Amino acid sequence: MRIERPEPAIAVLTLDAPAARNALSRRMIAALDAAIADLSREPDVAAIVLAAAGPVYSSGHDLKELTLHRADADGGRAFYEETMRACASLMQAIVKSPKPVIAAVQGVATAAGCQLVATCDLAVAAETAAFATPGVNIGLFCSTPMVALSRNVSRKQAMEMLLLGEMLSAEDAARYGLVNRVVAPERVVDEALAMARIIAAKSKATVAIGKEAFYRQLEAPLAEAYDYAAGVMVENMMQADAAEGIGAFVEKRPPVWKD
CATH class of the missing domain: 1.10.12.10 (Lyase 2-enoyl-coa Hydratase, Chain  A, domain 2)
Structure with a gap:
């Protein structure tokens, strides 16, 4: 993960594991949680932009990592418990942070990646971005992403995403209320920064x-x-x-x- 300060009052966190589709591995969750905690305590920071490198914003939990732990003595239960609780704690830390967090979504955001977007206070998406909670397609219902999703969009729309597991376009995501603005791909971070500057001018x-x-x-x-x-x-x-x-x-x- 990269942490940059393009302006004194604005911090940009960039998920920087494009080869792994910016999956929310235990390591990524811990790094993001620590960064949010640190920036939340910084008096000079007024807003945080959460961006990502590569064509995928975040694919959600690292399925390879989760599958590997099926070989554990308990079938992976302890690891799954720790991972899901850690992810839930991260999402709550974003909500509880006194700093507004703005998602700058340049690509696909699925499962817990979609949850991350829904958890952020504001979200800007590229015209080419797409969103989904497709866990139902692989036998793992997106139960924790459902928490953030159902607090952002209507019940019927949330259930449609959760039960069908289909991709949602950026325009539909804006219509549903999952994102605030849809812009050209090259403008995503700039638009998020523009919103952050407006916030930074406030008390x-x-x-x-x-x-x-x-x-x-x-x-x-x-x-x-x-x-x-x-x-x-x-x-x-x-x-x-x-x-x-x-x-x-x-x-x-x-x-x-x-x-």
Whole structure:
């Protein structure tokens, strides 16, 4: 994996195992998890772009690695348990990171690779990108990818992807709500960086508050969600950046964020 800082406030993580189709091996999961954790703690980082090298964004779990462990004494159960739990932990780390994570999808994203795209806060896809949760085709239902997928697209659309296991075009992925924007292949990373720059111009504290609140209220009943969000708004109003931003708006001047 490559970690680059093209601009002070923006980090780019690039999955860099194209020969292995950027599969989420245990090693790749651990490296990505560590990188997200490190960047989440960096005060200067405002946004993270998650890109990939080669024609495949990520093919999902490394099936060769998983198959190899069938020779283990327990038939691979312990390894499968560790792998699936580690992947689930990675996905949750992306959601819990105070930094918005933007997927820049240049190629095919399948199974846990599609899950990775669905987990990111925003996603830009190339016109030639494609998405699928094809586990059903090989006898392994995409149960963990289903968690992120079903929180991004409608139930019927999610079930269609999960039950049919067919490839979804970038345009259909945008229509379904799996990705935000579809652009020419050569513009994918640039478009993701452009979105990251817009985010970087905001108050980091406010963005962090908002991201956490978004995911927390999403799972709550309506009344509970409003009660929680109202409390968040009050706490946000008490912050220095809210006073500065509102004051700047009233005074018709650019805000100067504390962070």
